[in-house]
Every structure is written in C-alpha cells, then in structure tokens.
Amino acid sequence: xxxxxxxxxxxxxxxxxxxxxxxxxxxxxxxxxxxxxxxxxxxxxxxxxxxxxxxxxxxxxxxxxxxxxxxxxxxxxxxxxxxxxxxxxxxxxxxxxxxxxxxxxxxxxxxxxxxxxxxxxxxxxxxxxxxxxxxxxxxxxxxxxxxxxxxxxxxxxxxxxxxxxxxxxxxxxxxxxxxxxxxxxxxxxxxxxxxxxxxxxxxxxxxxxxxxxxxxxxxxxxxxxxxxxxxxxxxxxxxxxxxxxxxxxxxxxxxxxxxxxxxxxxxxxxxxxxxxxxxxxxxxxxxxxxxxxxxxxxxxxxxxxxxxxxxxxxxxxxxxxxxxxxxxxxxxxxxxxxxxxxxxxxxxxxxxxxxxxxxxxxxxxxxxxxxxxxxxxxxxxxxxxxxxxxxxxxxxxxxxxxxxxxxxxxxxxxxxxxxxxxxxxxxxxxxxxxxxxxxxxxxxxxxxxxxxxxxx
Numbered sequence: 001x002x003x004x005x006x007x008x009x010x011x012x013x014x015x016x017x018x019x020x021x022x023x024x025x026x027x028x029x030x031x032x033x034x035x036x037x038x039x040x041x042x043x044x045x046x047x048x049x050x051x052x053x054x055x056x057x058x059x060x061x062x063x064x065x066x067x068x069x070x071x072x073x074x075x076x077x078x079x080x081x082x083x084x085x086x087x088x089x090x091x092x093x094x095x096x097x098x099x100x101x102x103x104x105x106x107x108x109x110x111x112x113x114x115x116x117x118x119x120x121x122x123x124x125x126x127x128x129x130x131x132x133x134x135x136x137x138x139x140x141x142x143x144x145x146x147x148x149x150x151x152x153x154x155x156x157x158x159x160x161x162x163x164x165x166x167x168x169x170x171x172x173x174x175x176x177x178x179x180x181x182x183x184x185x186x187x188x189x190x191x192x193x194x195x196x197x198x199x200x201x202x203x204x205x206x207x208x209x210x211x212x213x214x215x216x217x218x219x220x221x222x223x224x225x226x227x228x229x230x231x232x233x234x235x236x237x238x239x240x241x242x243x244x245x246x247x248x249x250x251x252x253x254x255x256x257x258x259x260x261x262x263x264x265x266x267x268x269x270x271x272x273x274x275x276x277x278x279x280x281x282x283x284x285x286x287x288x289x290x291x292x293x294x295x296x297x298x299x300x301x302x303x304x305x306x307x308x309x310x311x312x313x314x315x316x317x318x319x320x321x322x323x324x325x326x327x328x329x330x331x332x333x334x335x336x337x338x339x340x341x342x343x344x345x346x347x348x349x350x351x352x353x354x355x356x357x358x359x360x361x362x363x364x365x366x367x368x369x370x371x372x373x374x375x376x377x378x379x380x381x382x383x384x385x386x387x388x389x390x391x392x393x394x395x396x397x398x399x400x401x402x403x404x405x406x407x408x409x410x411x412x413x414x415x416x417x418x419x420x421x422x423x424x425x426x427x428x429x430x431x432x433x434x435x436x437x438x439x440x441x442x443x444x445x446x447x448x449x450x451x452x453x454x455x456x
Contacts, residue, residue, distance in 0.1 A: 046354040052157045053389075053425040054301040055147070056342075057309040058294070058359040059128045059168070061176035061286045062316030065365035065375050066383035067404045068328055070096045070112040073367075080367045080403050083325045091394045099332035102340035108394035109343050109352070111386040111455055115398025115407035118414060119363035121379035123316070124175040125168075128360055129309065130183075131418035131445060139436050144183035146418055147307030149444055151182075151189040152434075153427055154306060160257035161304035162192035167293050168311045170197050172285025179309050184436040191309060194262065199280045199288045261303040264292060271295070274341035276334055284321065286314020289331075291338035298345055301355055306425065312338075315361055319372025324365075343387045356389030356424045358417060367403045380406050384417060389424035391455045412452065418444075420451040 046053050067073060072086040072095065086095035089107035096104055096112065103110060120126070120133040127133060130143040144152075147164035156163050168191075171177035182189035252258050260266055272295060279289040289312065297308040313331060317324045339359065346352045364382035365375035381400055387393060398410040422429045422444065429444035429451075436442050 047350045048354050049302045052306055053354045055307045055421050056297045056357045059125055059311045060315045060361040061311050062314050063363045064315040064361045068097060070383050071114040071400060071404050072097055073404050076403055079369050094396055100336040102336050109387055111393050113384040113397045113412055114400055115410055115412050116382045116384055117407045117411040119379035119382050121363055124362060127414050129180045131415045139184045139442055141184040144185040145180040145191050147191055148182045148185045148189035150306045152185045157304035160252060163306040164191045165300055165305045165308045166191035166193045167195055168309055169195050169199060169287045171287055176286055184442055199290050257303045261299040276337040283314030287311040289313045291334055294338045294342040317374050318376055319374045324374035346388055352388045353390040356421050357387040358384060360384035367405050415445040415449045416452055419449050423451040423456055
C-alpha cells in the first residue's frame with residue numbers, strides 16, 4: 001500500500017475513458033492543432049534537461065495590490081497613490097515600486113501586465129488555477145486545473161516525476177491552498193501534491209509501507225525490491241489495473257529523480273543563497289513564505305514536471321488583517337529577491353526560452369486607501385508578472401486610468417494569459433475540444449480567446 005502526498009480526497013470523477021493511443025489517433029486537432037510528431041519536435045528543442053517545456057505558476061493568495069506593486073500612480077492624490085514611489089528600471093519608460101530594486105535591474109526579462117480586467121472577485125485560487133470564473137456554468141465533474149490539460153495532451157516526460165505538480169500549502173482559508181483537480185479530464189491528471197501542512201516536512205508525505213523518505217537512503221536495495229515487484233506485476237497484467245496513484249508511486253519510488261529535486265541540500269549553496277531564507281510561519285490563514293520553493297519549482301521542471309503551481313504568503317491586508325504599507329515593506333523585498341533569483345537562475349541555465357513563469361493573485365486592491373490605511377478588494381482590475389517562455393520581455397501590457405481604477409488600454413483576461421502559457425508549451429488552446437461524460441464538448445478557453453499577441 002502507498003500513502004501519497006497531500007490530504008485524502010474522494011475522487012470527483014474517473015479517468016476520461018480514452019487511452020493515450022486512442023487519443024493520439026484522433027489526430028492534430030485533438031493535440032491542440034499539433035501532430036504527435038510536432039509535439040515531440042517541440043519537446044526535443046527544449047533545454048530543460050528533460051526535453052520539454054514547462055510553466056511555473058506562483059499564486060499570491062488574497063489579492064495583491066496592483067497600485068503598490070507594479071502600477072504606481074505618483075501623480076494621484078495621496079489617498080490613492082499611497083506611501084511608495086516608483087523607480088526606474090533597466091527598460092526606459094517602465095517603472096515599478098521602489099521596494100523591487102532587483103527586479104528593476106532586470107526588467108528586460110519581465111513583462112508586467114497592468115490591465116487584467118475580469119477577476120471573479122472571490123477570495124479563491126480557482127481563476128488562477130483554471131482560467132475560469134467559479135460563477136460560470138461548470139461541468140458536473142468540475143473544471144480541470146490548467147496543468148491537467150498539459151498532463152492530458154502531452155503526458156509524462158518520465159515515470160519519475162508527475163507532469164502536473166503542486167507545491168500549494170493547505171491554508172486556513174481552504175480556497176487559497178487548493179489547485180483544483182483533474183475535473184472532467186479525470187483524476188489521473190490532477191496535480192500531484194508534494195507538501196503538507198507543516199512546510200518543513202514536505203518529504204514526509206510520501207510513505208512506502210510506513211517507511212518515510214528519510215529511510216530510503218539504501219537506493220540499491222529499494223530498487224532491487226521494486227525491480228522484482230515490477231517484473232511480477234507486469235507479467236500478470238496487474239499494473240494496468242492498479243490505482244493511478246499507486247502507479248505514480250511505483251514510478252516515483254524506483255528512481256531518485258523526484259527526491260533529489262526536492263532536496264535543496266543538493267543545490268549549489270551560492271545559487272540557493274540568492275533566493276533568500278524561507279519563513280515557515282503561516283501568514284494567518286494564508287501560506288508560509290517559502291521563497292526557496294521557487295528554486296524547488298525550477299528543480300522539479302528540470303526533473304520532468306511540465307507544470308508546477310505554488311502559493312506564496314498572504315496578501316489580504318485591510319487593517320485588521322495587517323496594515324497595507326507596513327506589510328508591503330515586509331513582503332515586497334522578499335518577493336523581489338525570490339523572483340529575481342528565479343529568473344536569473346532560468347537564464348543562466350538556458351531555460352528562459354522553455355520555462356514560463358506567471359505571478360499573480362485573484363484580484364487587485366481599491367485605489368482609495370481606507371480608514372485603516374489599507375486597501376480593500378477591487379476586482380475591476382489587477383496585475384500579473386510574466387517571464388521566460390521565449391516571450392518578448394521588457395515591455396508592459398496594458399494600462400489603467402490615472403487612479404488605477406480600470407483598464408484603459410489593452411484589457412487582458414485571465415484566459416488570455418493561460419492561452420499564452422499554453423502556447424508557450426506547444427498547445428493551441430483554441431483548437432482543443434474534449435467530450436465529457438455527458439457527451440458535452442468542453443474547451444480549454446472560451447471561444448475567441450487567443451494568446452497575447454504582443455508577447456509571443
């Protein structure tokens with residue numbers, strides 16, 4: 001018996017009923033407009049070390065303030081502009097908050113999006129994990145996590161690392177710690193959770209017959225045992241019918257790839273130092289500030305993950321939840337250091353063309369500062385930061401009015417960002433259709449949604 005990472009959940013749906021062989025036979029349209037040969041060719045050009053393209057999704061639970069991060073309004077009245085001032089970056093014309101000096105020095109490697117205009121307005125990771133509003137009509141089995149599409153269409157890079165991985169910590173506000181599952185694509189494409197409540201005990205989640213990873217140092221004995229087990233079950237055909245999680249565990253525990261990816265002691269100490277120090281303290285009902293998980297996300301991609309999702313800290317500051325500007329002074333420099341380290345890391349390793357990074361939250365913050373010197377919820381506009389993926393970086397997408405109340409140029413939808421990320425890893429979201437168990441066609445994004453043309 002295997003106990004796998006994460007909390008127990010009842011299955012919300014079963015596998016989609018199609019084998020990968022049947023799926024490939026459907027042809028280019030089913031593969032997102034690409035033939036199998038095209039998909040393999042794209043992967044072959046990647047430099048991740050495992051021949052694939054990937055996405056790192058950094059979710060900021062609670063709704064970070066767009067005005068104070070990357071869309072400052074220095075000419076606005078004091079009750080709107082707040083306490084921070086913009087600083088110039090290495091790209092003429094682009095300015096961001098003064099508390100992001102490291103990112104400012106490498107803005108040519110980033111893309112601030114200042115005009116996300118269709119936030120659902122819920123305190124929920126749902127839209128940042130699926131691209132869809134929770135209030136929209138939802139299929140019976142639910143919408144899949146966006147990485148589930150990559151798992152379904154592109155499959156595993158290897159048996160050692162699941163294609164769709166979650167570093168999302170369970171949170172007091174449960175909606176901030178849930179990536180959503182495989183939905184109508186089936187449980188086998190759900191994100192594979194690698195962390196538990198205690199952020200310092202991530203490796204204790206995977207247990208084989210009561211033996212934790214700390215006791216799996218004798219790799220040769222373990223591998224020999226599993227080799228015999230695999231030979232036995234393969235000849236009997238049992239593997240075909242094994243529970244999908246047991247199959248995943250079988251692949252994972254017979255190699256050291258995943259364990260090594262999670263083990264930061266194997267990272268170059270000088271590289272790791274760039275990311276800063278983890279803070280395992282939970283931010284009230286949000287997530288801990290495990291900034292070195294940015295590095296683990298990069299290591300997981302190199303080991304074979306196609307999509308890695310993680311939650312970072314807590315960004316809901318009204319007054320009683322913490323004052324906006326003091327909290328920003330605590331949070332912004334740490335985020336600045338972590339993101340600058342991650343993007344530097346990707347470029348130094350030649351991964352900047354193949355690994356896309358998105359950083360965002362569920363909505364923005366009110367332009368007018370409230371009586372507690374903080375900002376309330378503001379779904380009319382929010383922001384994101386993109387990097388990597390071979391995108392045309394060093395430019396801003398969209399703009400807001402003089403008080404950052406709403407988008408005035410190039411409004412962007414969440415699904416446009418996802419369509420762009422899908423495009424970066426070789427999937428044309430507009431050409432993918434999947435029939436759910438009721439025979440209803442389901443799509444990755446809504447009709448008419450396209451990638452952000454300016455950056456691809």
